[in-house]
Amino acid sequence: MTAKEVLELAKKNKVAVVDLKFVDLIGTWQHFSIPVEEMTEGLFKDGSGFDGSSIRGWRAINNSDMLAIPDPKSACMDPFAAVPTLSLICNVVDPVTRENYDRDPRYIAQKAEQHLKSTKIGDVSYWGPEAEFFIFDQARYDQTSHSSYYFIDSEEGIWNAGHDGVNLGSKIRHKEGYFPVAPTDTQQDIRSEMILEMQKAGMMVEKHHHEVATAGQAEIDIRFDTLVSTADKMMMYKYIVKNVAKRHNKTVTFMPKPIFGDNGSGMHTHQSIWKEGKPLFAGKEYAGISQLCLYYIGGILKHAKALAALTNPTTNSYKRLTPGFEAPVLLAYSSRNRSAGIRIPMYSPSPKAKRIEVRFPDPTSNPYLAFSAMLMAGLDGIENKINPGEPADKDLYDLEPEEAAKIPTMPGSLDEALVALEKDHEFLLKGGVFSEDLLESWIAYKRTKEVDAMRLRPHPYEYFLYYDA
Numbered sequence: 001m002t003a004k005e006v007l008e009l010a011k012k013n014k015v016a017v018v019d020l021k022f023v024d025l026i027g028t029w030q031h032f033s034i035p036v037e038e039m040t041e042g043l044f045k046d047g048s049g050f051d052g053s054s055i056r057g058w059r060a061i062n063n064s065d066m067l068a069i070p071d072p073k074s075a076c077m078d079p080f081a082a083v084p085t086l087s088l089i090c091n092v093v094d095p096v097t098r099e100n101y102d103r104d105p106r107y108i109a110q111k112a113e114q115h116l117k118s119t120k121i122g123d124v125s126y127w128g129p130e131a132e133f134f135i136f137d138q139a140r141y142d143q144t145s146h147s148s149y150y151f152i153d154s155e156e157g158i159w160n161a162g163h164d165g166v167n168l169g170s171k172i173r174h175k176e177g178y179f180p181v182a183p184t185d186t187q188q189d190i191r192s193e194m195i196l197e198m199q200k201a202g203m204m205v206e207k208h209h210h211e212v213a214t215a216g217q218a219e220i221d222i223r224f225d226t227l228v229s230t231a232d233k234m235m236m237y238k239y240i241v242k243n244v245a246k247r248h249n250k251t252v253t254f255m256p257k258p259i260f261g262d263n264g265s266g267m268h269t270h271q272s273i274w275k276e277g278k279p280l281f282a283g284k285e286y287a288g289i290s291q292l293c294l295y296y297i298g299g300i301l302k303h304a305k306a307l308a309a310l311t312n313p314t315t316n317s318y319k320r321l322t323p324g325f326e327a328p329v330l331l332a333y334s335s336r337n338r339s340a341g342i343r344i345p346m347y348s349p350s351p352k353a354k355r356i357e358v359r360f361p362d363p364t365s366n367p368y369l370a371f372s373a374m375l376m377a378g379l380d381g382i383e384n385k386i387n388p389g390e391p392a393d394k395d396l397y398d399l400e401p402e403e404a405a406k407i408p409t410m411p412g413s414l415d416e417a418l419v420a421l422e423k424d425h426e427f428l429l430k431g432g433v434f435s436e437d438l439l440e441s442w443i444a445y446k447r448t449k450e451v452d453a454m455r456l457r458p459h460p461y462e463y464f465l466y467y468d469a
């Protein structure tokens with residue numbers, strides 16, 4: 001859509017307000033709105049000003065004026081505003097230099113797309129994220145100065161099955177959420193409503209279903225698209241999922257591991273590179289992939305510990321990456337099992353469908369940064385012909401300890417991942433895609449606001465362990 005077409009769309013839909021959205025460093029949409037009269041063709045060049053100093057991980061107060069420049073291609077009607085509102089996703093620009101702000105995650109993703117072209121390896125990359133999430137009836141969090149408590153509830157939870165925990169016929173048994181029909185699945189209609197809103201917002205949806213966890217775990221899969229467009233769609237995806245849940249007085253969390261002892265939520269990320277309309281990952285090597293694809297896998301595996309700081313960026317992320325819950329721990333690749341960090345799906349023999357699925361990312365990641373970082377790691381693997389080693393076609397959860405010890409693992413904590421990123425980030429700086437400044441501010445933010453903040457707080461479970469010591 002061009003700027004002119006957006007103005008026509010606004011007229012046709014009797015738009016009164018235009019909502020300008022942009023993503024902060026952590027990966028949350030921020031927004032402000034203007035009356036429709038303020039939306040001229042010039043807005044798409046000159047942008048609209050806002051104070052960037054209050055945005056997480058951004059510039060200090062002495063350097064705070066920013067411009068939001070809307071991307072006309074992102075225009076759609078906002079599904080949740082009662083007043084007819086047009087939604088536009090923006091890039092962020094410095095008003096003095098008119099340069100893109102180098103901490104704007106969307107700009108980094110645009111540079112990653114350009115970088116792929118400049119390497120001449122390929123001209124486009126495709127991304128298909130499968131985000132999982134929980135729909136709860138309510139969630140409460142209370143914090144006193146001494147400790148913190150949380151409480152979640154779900155009509156599907158086994159804790160609602162009766163005092164003795166016996167299944168009463170329409171309750172999901174432990175690990176059996178995937179996927180009996182209603183009345184066991186109580187969330188069919190709410191997921192359907194979510195995908196209808198996604199379609200109205202211009203997204204192509206492939207599937208929705210209940211996931212394995214007992215208490216309202218869901219997944220919606222969208223059709224793959226180019227890097228920036230897919231990251232834009234992930235932002236809209238979360239917006240729609242959370243707001244449809246709210247309509248039903250429910251609440252959604254994308255936390256990777258909200259419930260101890262049950263499956264967590266991942267965001268497996270399918271990816272492939274193409275050149276002149278040809279899929280570069282299809283070939284005659286293992287599982288029908290190409291040598292280039294093997295090198296791409298080599299790059300992802302080599303840099304996985306550093307990547308984790310961006311693809312699994314919360315302290316909670318590492319509670320998901322434990323054996324026994326379909327989330328990967330060991331850094332290996334395989335066509336067969338879902339316990340490997342990278343899987344090569346075998347559903348279709350078509351070269352067009354040939355892709356790799358990186359299984360460790362989770363939906364707390366900022367999609368612009370996570371996709372860009374994975375692309376940069378894969379390209380580094382291709383440029384340096386990094387051999388990924390032999391595939392691991394066994395169940396990696398059941399390996400003999402000596403065998404398992406030979407395979408590298410994901411980091412055990414966010415702290416470890418941040419240290420890995422500090423040591424290994426040259427591959428991200430190529431072509432000026434990521435800057436040292438952005439990575440430093442990411443690491444500092446995550447360390448002080450999340451790792452240290454968690455480390456310094458007494459945990460509720462410590463009361464169970466130590467209160468009567």
Ligand SMILES: Nc1ncnc2c1ncn2[C@@H]1O[C@H](COP(=O)(O)OP(=O)(O)OP(=O)(O)O)[C@@H](O)[C@H]1O
Binds near residue numbers: 223354
């Ligand atoms: N060539 C491709 N490049 C990138 N992504 C692709 C390509 N072909 C398909 N995809 C995307 O891959 C994703 C496939 O999701 P699908 O649910 O089939 O995966 P799955 O890993 O088998 O599922 P699950 O993990 O739930 O068992 C979709 O987003 C789809 O659009």
Ligand SMILES: N[C@@H](CCC(=O)O)C(=O)O
Binds near residue numbers: 266328359
């Ligand atoms: N929920 C699992 C994945 C389940 C699946 O294979 O879809 C995870 O944390 O990655």
Ligand SMILES: [Mg+2]
Binds near residue numbers: 211
């Ligand atoms: Mg899934």
Ligand SMILES: [Mg+2]
Binds near residue numbers: 130268357
């Ligand atoms: Mg998957």
